Structures are given as C-alpha cells and as structure tokens.
Amino acid sequence: MTSQALYWLSDESLTFPSHDYALSDPNGLLALGGDLSPQRIIAAYKHGVFPWFNEGDPIMWWSPNPRAILHCEDIHVNRTLAKFIRKRPFTVTINNAFSEVIDACSDAPFRQEESWITSDMITAYEQLHQLGFAHSIEVWQEDALVGGLYGVAINGYFSGESMFYSQANASKIALFALSKHLLLHGINMIDCQIQNDFLASMGSQEISRQHFLNQQSAAINQTVSSELWRPQTISY
Known part of the structure; x- marks a missing residue:
C-alpha cells in the first residue's frame, strides 16, 4: 500500500515508518521531527533513511526512490x-x-x-x-x-x-x-x-x-x- 501521509516522529520512540509512506513530491520525504541524537541517526541509517534539512526547517528524514x-x-x-x-x-x-x-x-x-x-x-x-x-x-x-x-x-x-x-x-x-x-x-x-x-x-x-x-x-x-x-x- 502506498500513501501520501507524512509522519511526525515520536520523542519516545526511535522507530521510523515504512518506506511505503515516503512522499513522491518531494521525492522521498518520509518523516519530520525527532532529534539528532546518535541513537536516532543510527536507527535511521539502519532503516535506510537519512536526515537532510535547512537551517530553520524541522528535521526532515528521507528515503528517495530511486536511490x-x-x-x-x-x-x-x-x-x-x-x-x-x-x-x-x-x-x-x-x-x-x-x-x-x-x-x-x-x-x-x-x-x-x-x-x-x-x-x-x-x-x-x-x-x-x-x-x-x-x-x-x-x-x-x-x-x-x-x-x-x-x-x-x-x-x-x-x-x-x-x-x-x-x-x-x-x-x-x-x-x-x-x-x-x-x-x-x-x-x-x-x-x-x-x-x-x-x-x-x-x-x-x-x-x-x-x-x-x-x-x-x-x-x-x-x-x-x-x-x-x-x-x-x-x-x-
């Protein structure tokens, strides 16, 4: 199933949503929020996700397709x-x-x-x-x-x-x-x-x-x- 829902990450959990929920526009935007703690970033990379955002934006997590x-x-x-x-x-x-x-x-x-x-x-x-x-x-x-x-x-x-x-x-x-x-x-x-x-x-x-x-x-x-x-x- 593919959906265009956008997820806000929980402060209490390091779990990322399924890649099926990544947006097609902008390509690969999967989730917002959370923090840049080492534990969360490592969890992101293990899940095939990486952070990428500009100063002043919320933290954005990406899983582009294609890669x-x-x-x-x-x-x-x-x-x-x-x-x-x-x-x-x-x-x-x-x-x-x-x-x-x-x-x-x-x-x-x-x-x-x-x-x-x-x-x-x-x-x-x-x-x-x-x-x-x-x-x-x-x-x-x-x-x-x-x-x-x-x-x-x-x-x-x-x-x-x-x-x-x-x-x-x-x-x-x-x-x-x-x-x-x-x-x-x-x-x-x-x-x-x-x-x-x-x-x-x-x-x-x-x-x-x-x-x-x-x-x-x-x-x-x-x-x-x-x-x-x-x-x-x-x-x-």
Missing part, C-alpha cells in the same frame, strides 16, 4: 583523471581530520546554495565520529587539506554525506581512494543517496528503493575488519 549508489568496482576513471592519479600528487588518509573535513564541507567555496550542514548537524556527526560510526577521508597536498568526504558506516554499509575540494580533482581522488579501500575490505557499495552530475560522472547509478534496501540489508549484516576505519594512510 543513487556507487558500486566500488564500477567507479569511472576517465583518461584525464587516470593520468592525474599516476602522478600521485596527493596523500589520502582516513579519520585523521574529521572535524576539519565536515567544517570544510559545510562552507566549501564551490557551493552555490546555502549549506544544509548546520551547526546542529556538525555536532551530531562529530558525536557519531566519536562513537565510531562517522568517518572521514582526507586528501592532502603536503600539509594542506585540499579535499575530502565524510559519511556514516554500519558494518559493511557506507553512506556518503558530503565532500569538498579546494584543489582540482581532490574530491575525485577522495572518492576513488575510498572505493579502492572498501573493495580491499570486501565492500562494494557506497550509498550516494541522491544522484547528481558529479556522482554520475564517477559511475553512480540509480536503482529502485527496494533494490537498494536489499543491498543495504546485506551490507549491514556483513562482518568487517577492525582495520577498516582505523586512522591510516591509504593508497590510490
């Missing part, structure tokens, strides 16, 4: 990027500068619109990072942070949240290095949430919500190495 995903083995590297990669101009690390990455994503100079990464969102995801659920990929040019991305991981499931760059190709290198690192640990899907031109150019594809939920369920139940997210330098 954008990137299979790590299918990441697209064109000739120009391949040539750039061979030069190894950057160093890439994991979880060495989470706060700096999320701050840069919130006010990246290439943004044309107001950032949805509010101060409350930054606080919430920094708490998730401290609990071992949110992670950052950093791209360095010598000692300068020039690009990166962050997202949420639950076992073998990784949901990308945002990225930034201040040097050409830095965000592409972040995504490429992350894909390679995940593959090394037996993980082959990045949840990109909503398709855009950049993600499409890197190989992201749109699949049905149900297809996504099936893949996500398998990923969440996947056992992963404790080495996956330890602070480290990774190759690309």
Whole structure:
C-alpha cells in the first residue's frame, strides 16, 4: 500500500515508518521531527533513511526512490583523471581530520546554495565520529587539506554525506581512494543517496528503493575488519 501521509516522529520512540509512506513530491520525504541524537541517526541509517534539512526547517528524514549508489568496482576513471592519479600528487588518509573535513564541507567555496550542514548537524556527526560510526577521508597536498568526504558506516554499509575540494580533482581522488579501500575490505557499495552530475560522472547509478534496501540489508549484516576505519594512510 502506498500513501501520501507524512509522519511526525515520536520523542519516545526511535522507530521510523515504512518506506511505503515516503512522499513522491518531494521525492522521498518520509518523516519530520525527532532529534539528532546518535541513537536516532543510527536507527535511521539502519532503516535506510537519512536526515537532510535547512537551517530553520524541522528535521526532515528521507528515503528517495530511486536511490543513487556507487558500486566500488564500477567507479569511472576517465583518461584525464587516470593520468592525474599516476602522478600521485596527493596523500589520502582516513579519520585523521574529521572535524576539519565536515567544517570544510559545510562552507566549501564551490557551493552555490546555502549549506544544509548546520551547526546542529556538525555536532551530531562529530558525536557519531566519536562513537565510531562517522568517518572521514582526507586528501592532502603536503600539509594542506585540499579535499575530502565524510559519511556514516554500519558494518559493511557506507553512506556518503558530503565532500569538498579546494584543489582540482581532490574530491575525485577522495572518492576513488575510498572505493579502492572498501573493495580491499570486501565492500562494494557506497550509498550516494541522491544522484547528481558529479556522482554520475564517477559511475553512480540509480536503482529502485527496494533494490537498494536489499543491498543495504546485506551490507549491514556483513562482518568487517577492525582495520577498516582505523586512522591510516591509504593508497590510490
């Protein structure tokens, strides 16, 4: 059954409604309200739902259909990027500068619109990072942070949240290095949430919500190495 009812979340419960109740316009809006506690955000990601809202709006929770995903083995590297990669101009690390990455994503100079990464969102995801659920990929040019991305991981499931760059190709290198690192640990899907031109150019594809939920369920139940997210330098 499909309905256009919109749910307000209970302060007493972390339960999210069925995905069948997500609106078609705006695409995927499932629920409003609740809070940004680590427990609620983790429950949301386990349910295939993510928060996304602007300053001054109520907290909005989304389950879009279709869903954008990137299979790590299918990441697209064109000739120009391949040539750039061979030069190894950057160093890439994991979880060495989470706060700096999320701050840069919130006010990246290439943004044309107001950032949805509010101060409350930054606080919430920094708490998730401290609990071992949110992670950052950093791209360095010598000692300068020039690009990166962050997202949420639950076992073998990784949901990308945002990225930034201040040097050409830095965000592409972040995504490429992350894909390679995940593959090394037996993980082959990045949840990109909503398709855009950049993600499409890197190989992201749109699949049905149900297809996504099936893949996500398998990923969440996947056992992963404790080495996956330890602070480290990774190759690309």
